[in-house]
Amino acid sequence: MYDIYATDLIMEKCNADKQEINIMVPYTVIHFVLSGEGYINGNKITKNTVFINFENSRMSYHPSEADPWSYIYLRLDGNEIKKAFLEHGFSLDLTIRKFDDQNALFHILALYQSLADVSNADFRKMIANMIFLLFDGQYKVSKITSKQEQHAEQIKSFIDQNYYKRITIDSIAARFYLNKNYVRSLFVKYLGISPKQYLQKIRMERAGFLLITTNEDVKLIANSVGYDDSLLFSKMFKTYYGLSPSQYRSKSKK
Numbered sequence: 001m002y003d004i005y006a007t008d009l010i011m012e013k014c015n016a017d018k019q020e021i022n023i024m025v026p027y028t029v030i031h032f033v034l035s036g037e038g039y040i041n042g043n044k045i046t047k048n049t050v051f052i053n054f055e056n057s058r059m060s061y062h063p064s065e066a067d068p069w070s071y072i073y074l075r076l077d078g079n080e081i082k083k084a085f086l087e088h089g090f091s092l093d094l095t096i097r098k099f100d101d102q103n104a105l106f107h108i109l110a111l112y113q114s115l116a117d118v119s120n121a122d123f124r125k126m127i128a129n130m131i132f133l134l135f136d137g138q139y140k141v142s143k144i145t146s147k148q149e150q151h152a153e154q155i156k157s158f159i160d161q162n163y164y165k166r167i168t169i170d171s172i173a174a175r176f177y178l179n180k181n182y183v184r185s186l187f188v189k190y191l192g193i194s195p196k197q198y199l200q201k202i203r204m205e206r207a208g209f210l211l212i213t214t215n216e217d218v219k220l221i222a223n224s225v226g227y228d229d230s231l232l233f234s235k236m237f238k239t240y241y242g243l244s245p246s247q248y249r250s251k252s253k254k
Helices: 081-087 102-114 121-138 147-162 169-175 180-191 195-213 218-224 230-241 245-253
Strands: 004-013 021-025 028-035 037-040 043-046 049-053 057-063 070-078 095-098
Touching: 004 102, 004 121, 028 102, 043 049, 070 081, 070 121, 095 147, 102 121, 147 169, 147 180, 147 195, 169 180, 169 195, 180 195, 195 218, 195 230, 195 245, 218 230, 218 245, 230 245
Parallel strands: none
Antiparallel strands: 004 070, 021 057, 028 049, 028 070, 037 043, 037 057, 049 095
């Protein structure tokens, strides 16, 4: 078993008016979304999804007002958290995946709640390791896919979750200990476009969504999707959509 421990395992049904939580999280936490919808760092999350935030990273999340989510969340402690996640195919950034084995999850929750002495380290260790057995069951299919497919999916997931940061082909290659030419050819093979093109696609789609759904200044939206230079952002946006950000917003509202 891994040297990891469950410090909390709680089910929560959120109210529609629950305030957004926006903090630098000092611990690793796993949320299993059971029903409803919500948003984590700008990503819409629906039921049968798990999102994982790692120690000392920022997390901003809140329920949907129309259909607030319910979830089971688990906080983890221990010396082998990173090892456990890496060996199960996770990256160490905000991770979002499908998860639909709710019955097994409820069994673990019931076991946790039935034993009053949650201060017992061996018991908390057992609970934490049982969660990783669930991941084994969920992702056993992905483990028999080719290494190339796994690399492509990991890189895509990394870009999806970090599009607002400074990302280059060199930084991706260094992060995954891969050759940058291999990364580029791999991405084109499985997604049909280069990592740079995919990053631009995600940024532009996110920016377009923010222009329609908020009244935020274009400069602020540019910063939120990874552009320090708002003029460069406007140029890239017009190339992508054929309209300037202000024209796009005005046309969408009409």
